Amino acid sequence: MSSSSPKRTRVVADLAERDLLASIFPIVEQGPTALVGPGDDAALVAAPDGRTVISIDTLVEDHDFRLSRANGFTTTGYDVGWKSAAQNLSDINAMGAVATSLVVSLTLSPQTPVAWVEDCAHGLVSAVDHLGATRCSVVGGDLGGGAQLVVTAAVTGTLDGREPVLRSGARPGHVVAVAGTLGRAAAGLAILEDGRPVGDFGGLGEELIAAQLRPLPPLAAGPAAAEAGASAMLDISDGLVRDAGRIASASGAHLDLDPEALMSHAEPLRPVAHLLGVDPMDWVLGGGEDHGLLATFPQDVQLPPGFTAVGSVLPGRPQVTLASQATALRGWDHFAH
Structure with a gap:
């Protein structure tokens, strides 16, 4: 009788850098704006507008994501790749621009499974495709070693002749509006942090976890808002009140949020809450x-598809209120947790 030992998982330490890159390159495809893609010292990307919008974001293991949790839930490389792409594409969207390229830097511990790295690459590419960033592709990046996983992505974009929508244009009388969902990703994170089996929260729980792990930024809404004449705009990444405060500060304006208008976002979350x-x-x-x-939009502007009014810009000092009442500054702060 003979016995066979279980197949050993191939990890990053088993490969030379070029071999690891060789496993990633076939996953990414060169997009329409990439003149030179992965494989050289740098990528070459067309800038049809003559200007380039650029942003960068980092995801750090055990700070921005956890690979495993007490309830047995596992965050996959695909999830992390998707989220990295989505949050970067959203920043370009918030300027009224369209993404044209992504470069990605991976810091990997030696024991990171090669399959996890490949899965991460698949997640990046799938997010770009699923979210409709048809002019964008992964054009290069960097690999490095470290004690924990870190995924950093930088994205470029084009305004296609439009002016960028900044945070500083909100004025009294303007309408405050949102596009996309609110609260769903936070609810998903609360479920993951709770420790109970995910199944205890039913199908809605699975949907909300998906919103946390694989967000769906409304990429068509940014350029549409810019075309419609949005006066100020940003990506809601750290919480509605905190991010509204950033527009208030940059514009020197008072943003008043309407709790009744926001109830349509809160009510579907009530069973899990x-x-x-x-x-x-x-x-x-x-x-x-999310x-x-x-x-914010001038009052005479028709809100573009996907946007709903949730408040107004009032005269007065820079602040954010809820039905004209002071509200605690809520949201995420990278250095306060």
């Missing part, structure tokens, strides 16, 4: 990572 003993409006006001858009 009840199980967790929280108010769903806290997720709507304080939860980020990567929707917060924008």
